[in-house]
Amino acid sequence: xxxxxxxxxxxxxxxxxxxxxxxxxxxxxxxxxxxxxxxxxxxxxxxxxxxxxxxxxxxxxxxxxxxxxxxxxxxxxxxxxxxxxxxxxxxxxxxxxxxxxxxxxxxxxxxxxxxxxxxxxxxxxxxxxxxxxxxxxxxxxxxxxxxxxxxxxxxxxxxxxxxxxxxxxxxxxxxxxxxxxxxx
Numbered sequence: 181x182x183x184x185x186x187x188x189x190x191x192x193x194x195x196x197x198x199x200x201x202x203x204x205x206x207x208x209x210x211x212x213x214x215x216x217x218x219x220x221x222x223x224x225x226x227x228x229x230x231x232x233x234x235x236x237x238x239x240x241x242x243x244x245x246x247x248x249x250x251x252x253x254x255x256x257x258x259x260x261x262x263x264x265x266x267x268x269x270x271x272x273x274x275x276x277x278x279x280x281x282x283x284x285x286x287x288x289x290x291x292x293x294x295x296x297x298x299x300x301x302x303x304x305x306x307x308x309x310x311x312x313x314x315x316x317x318x319x320x321x322x323x324x325x326x327x328x329x330x331x332x333x334x335x336x337x338x339x340x341x342x343x344x345x346x347x348x349x350x351x352x353x354x355x356x357x358x359x360x361x362x363x364x
Contacts (some may be wrong), residue, residue: 204255211218211263212271218281219312226268232336235267238294240275245321246303251329255343256264262329267334274299283312307335316340316352330359
């Protein structure tokens with residue numbers, strides 16, 4: 181019994197470290213990039229860093245679903261690590277008057293850019309290819325971390341370009357179902 185005591189004490193000392201390593205982290209520090217306000221420059225950075233796409237989280241202050249996404253999903257270290265590896269991630273306030281440069285090099289505001297992207301509800305999560313073309317959008321909060329990571333995989337692994345048996349592109353809803361059923 182006494183010989184096991186040091187192992188027990190060591191395990192007790194390690195518990196706070198393991199709990200701390202999985203603790204949620206501020207998404208504005210660990211998930212989103214500091215925006216330069218110029219989406220053409222953001223695309224250039226994404227290309228230089230070898231990212232798969234640009235991820236844009238369209239939000240507004242009063243949106244409870246945006247807050248839930250940031251607190252429960254975007255704050256998770258595994259989500260942050262995966263997205264940092266594969267995507268250049270930004271946030272756009274759909275009510276924001278902050279001036280930005282859009283993908284075509286035109287001056288606009290965050291609000292006008294969101295309107296041009298047909299953002300009518302938040303959160304809206306969109307992936308843009310490295311030429312600034314939107315390749316996927318998801319409206320509303322995801323069901324949780326798994327679904328959000330599957331969305332990242334769907335883009336990073338180019339599942340959205342793959343065809344199903346009928347020759348149509350595999351939709352995200354089908355990909356999710358396959359992941360849930362363990363078919364992938």
